Amino acid sequence: MSLDTHTCDVLVAGSGAAGFAAALTAQLAGLDVIMVEKEALFGGTTAYSAGVVWIPVNSHQQVAGVSDTREQALTYLTHHVGNRLDRAKAEAFVDNAPAMLDLFERERFVAYTLEPTWADYHPDEPGASQGGRSLVPDEYDGRKLGGWFPSLRPPIPTMTAFGGMMVGRSDLPHVFQMMQRPESALHVAGMVARYARDRFTHDRGTRLVNGNALIARLAVSALRRDIPLWLSSPIVELYSEQGHVAGAFVARPDGRVLVHARRGVVLACGGFPGSDELKRQVYGHVAAGKSHASLPPPGNAGDGLRLAQSVGGMFVEDVDQPAAWAPVSLVPQGDGPAIPFPHFFDRGKPGYISVDRRGHRFVNEARSYHLYVPAMVEACRQDAEAEAWIVCDHAAIRRFGLGALGPAPMRIGPFLRGGYVKRSDTVRGLAQACGIDAEGLEHTIVGFNEPAQRGEDPQFGRGSDAYQRFNGAPDHAPNPCVAPLATPPFYAVRVIPSEIGTFAGIATNAQGQVVDREGRPVPGLYAVGNDAASVMGGTYPGAGITIGPAMTFGYLAARHMAGAVGQKIFASA
Numbered sequence: 001m002s003l004d005t006h007t008c009d010v011l012v013a014g015s016g017a018a019g020f021a022a023a024l025t026a027q028l029a030g031l032d033v034i035m036v037e038k039e040a041l042f043g044g045t046t047a048y049s050a051g052v053v054w055i056p057v058n059s060h061q062q063v064a065g066v067s068d069t070r071e072q073a074l075t076y077l078t079h080h081v082g083n084r085l086d087r088a089k090a091e092a093f094v095d096n097a098p099a100m101l102d103l104f105e106r107e108r109f110v111a112y113t114l115e116p117t118w119a120d121y122h123p124d125e126p127g128a129s130q131g132g133r134s135l136v137p138d139e140y141d142g143r144k145l146g147g148w149f150p151s152l153r154p155p156i157p158t159m160t161a162f163g164g165m166m167v168g169r170s171d172l173p174h175v176f177q178m179m180q181r182p183e184s185a186l187h188v189a190g191m192v193a194r195y196a197r198d199r200f201t202h203d204r205g206t207r208l209v210n211g212n213a214l215i216a217r218l219a220v221s222a223l224r225r226d227i228p229l230w231l232s233s234p235i236v237e238l239y240s241e242q243g244h245v246a247g248a249f250v251a252r253p254d255g256r257v258l259v260h261a262r263r264g265v266v267l268a269c270g271g272f273p274g275s276d277e278l279k280r281q282v283y284g285h286v287a288a289g290k291s292h293a294s295l296p297p298p299g300n301a302g303d304g305l306r307l308a309q310s311v312g313g314m315f316v317e318d319v320d321q322p323a324a325w326a327p328v329s330l331v332p333q334g335d336g337p338a339i340p341f342p343h344f345f346d347r348g349k350p351g352y353i354s355v356d357r358r359g360h361r362f363v364n365e366a367r368s369y370h371l372y373v374p375a376m377v378e379a380c381r382q383d384a385e386a387e388a389w390i391v392c393d394h395a396a397i398r399r400f401g402l403g404a405l406g407p408a409p410m411r412i413g414p415f416l417r418g419g420y421v422k423r424s425d426t427v428r429g430l431a432q433a434c435g436i437d438a439e440g441l442e443h444t445i446v447g448f449n450e451p452a453q454r455g456e457d458p459q460f461g462r463g464s465d466a467y468q469r470f471n472g473a474p475d476h477a478p479n480p481c482v483a484p485l486a487t488p489p490f491y492a493v494r495v496i497p498s499e500i501g502t503f504a505g506i507a508t509n510a511q512g513q514v515v516d517r518e519g520r521p522v523p524g525l526y527a528v529g530n531d532a533a534s535v536m537g538g539t540y541p542g543a544g545i546t547i548g549p550a551m552t553f554g555y556l557a558a559r560h561m562a563g564a565v566g567q568k569i570f571a572s573a
């Protein structure tokens with residue numbers, strides 16, 4: 001039986017931010033595009049994410065009065081990334097990301113709002129920004145997807161309220177203050193009312209925020225432009241002609257087909273967080289047999305890596321960290337395996353500390369989640385598990401919640417009964433409930449509380465920079481990140497390592513082309529997003545440093561495939 005064949009200019013594997021950016025840019029340049037997605041749902045990890053992009057010197061900054069320059073951004077990357085910085089790729093990113101964003105906003109592929117006070121994660125380093133490089137996606141109406149809405153990957157269930165209501169980054173200040181400010185109560189009431197209405201007609205809320213809003217907007221743009229999006233259709237093997245990648249075999253639900261791609265194939269398969277084998281190979285704590293709970297969807301199993309290696313591509317393991325880390329708690333589900341919840345915000349708020357099983361603090365909890373995990377792994381080097389507990393008092397939990405348990409008026413009882421959160425009237429009792437050394441925890445809390453009354457944290461200096469303060473409680477003085485744990489009962493939740501995406505990946509050049517050991521491009525093959533080795537060298541300089549580059553290199557790869565004709569189109573756009 002002969003193989004069914006299809007022909008296009010550009011074949012894109014993966015429907016996350018990187019894949020859609022490549023597909024839409026190629027289509028704008030007049031190329032025929034086919035997108036294929038392995039899973040039955042589109043959107044990948046991007047749909048789970050906050051959708052934030054890190055884009056220095058973006059045009060929103062002028063309106064907001066933020067000053068930034070190419071040189072400052074490159075100084076920051078040079079200083080922070082160090083020897084692993086690929087200068088050509090870093091420059092390609094910084095020079096092209098603003099144009100990509102302008103173009104995508106003009107075409108209404110995306111819509112973003114600047115967070116002018118969201119500082120870089122290392123704001124005291126040379127060239128760092130005190131705010132203005134991170135942008136948050138605007139909300140979007142999922143109903144615009146029509147019949148495609150059920151195929152949009154929904155957010156991680158533990159990150160929604162009432163089993164399907166999304167809460168965005170811009171909603172959070174309202175959620176935290178709904179009991180104090182009437183405007184915030186009104187905002188939250190509006191969200192709930194919309195959700196209640198939605199549930200008459202849909203399985204979940206259609207007010208999309210974060211990465212769901214980003215992906216929905218990209219997908220509506222692609223569908224309106226008649227870009228075919230094949231679901232449940234992984235690329236399984238590359239097809240080469242005379243040393244060129246000229247297409248790929250795709251396993252469609254109705255059988256294997258060959259897709260000829262005249263200009264190239266783009267691997268945007270989202271890295272390897274779904275591959276146990278690769279995680280054992282490059283994550284130290286996993287190699288040591290310790291627990292790990294990945295956040296990205298399981299289909300991101302390193303397919304892009306395997307495919308690139310099959311034609312001479314190279315796996316770059318020499319990165320500062322192999323993945324973008326985040327601590328997660330495991331939220332029990334009555335009828336299935338526990339679901340991880342990423343602790344992005346609560347750790348560094350006033351009234352919280354993190355401790356190891358000895359009851360000792362091991363990190364400045366208000367710094368980035370990416371730094372928290374290696375510190376936890378190091379603190380637990382001699383232990384059977386890499387684990388920690390986030391501990392807080394009653395005042396804190398009612399104001400800010402604890403992991404998947406939201407702030408008041410959310411009920412604490414169900415989370416206690418399910419075993420997710422531990423509670424005790426005394427610090428000693430809490431330690432015993434968690435299996436933490438009781439004397440150690442008592443000693444730590446007494447030692448923390450005394451200077452905390454003055455807003456000080458002599459051990460780790462919590463609240464000492466603009467990023468930490470941005471994530472603290474703006475109305476808490478004198479230090480938005482520090483308060484004593486003084487109001488019983490006390491609470492704790494256990495966290496273990498996780499990743500939000502992988503940093504180790506395929507070697508690529510400034511155009512997103514896959515390169516071999518000698519740095520020569522593999523003709524016809526591109527890798528973008530988390531399939532490519534991190535342009536940040538495995539470091540985490542600021543919010544949005546994976547999706548910003550994912551979209552920029554998707555855009556650059558497509559421009560490269562469009563060649564001279566395409567360049568003319570972009571020059572006049």
Ligand SMILES: Cc1cc2nc3c(=O)[nH]c(=O)nc-3n(C[C@H](O)[C@H](O)[C@H](O)COP(=O)(O)OP(=O)(O)OC[C@H]3O[C@@H](n4cnc5c(N)ncnc54)[C@H](O)[C@@H]3O)c2cc1C
Binds near residue numbers: 038039233270296
């Ligand atoms: C909770 C959370 C919050 C986050 N917030 C942010 C944030 O705000 N900003 C930020 O920059 N980063 C954030 N991240 C990280 C970010 O989501 C990822 O780094 C990014 O989305 C990766 O994009 P991608 O396009 O490379 O891959 P993905 O979005 O994961 O898409 C890859 C797609 O490829 C598909 N695929 C796999 N194999 C094949 C194959 N063989 N053929 C076809 N398709 C295939 C997958 O099924 C998947 O749909 C967050 C992550 C999480 C989990």
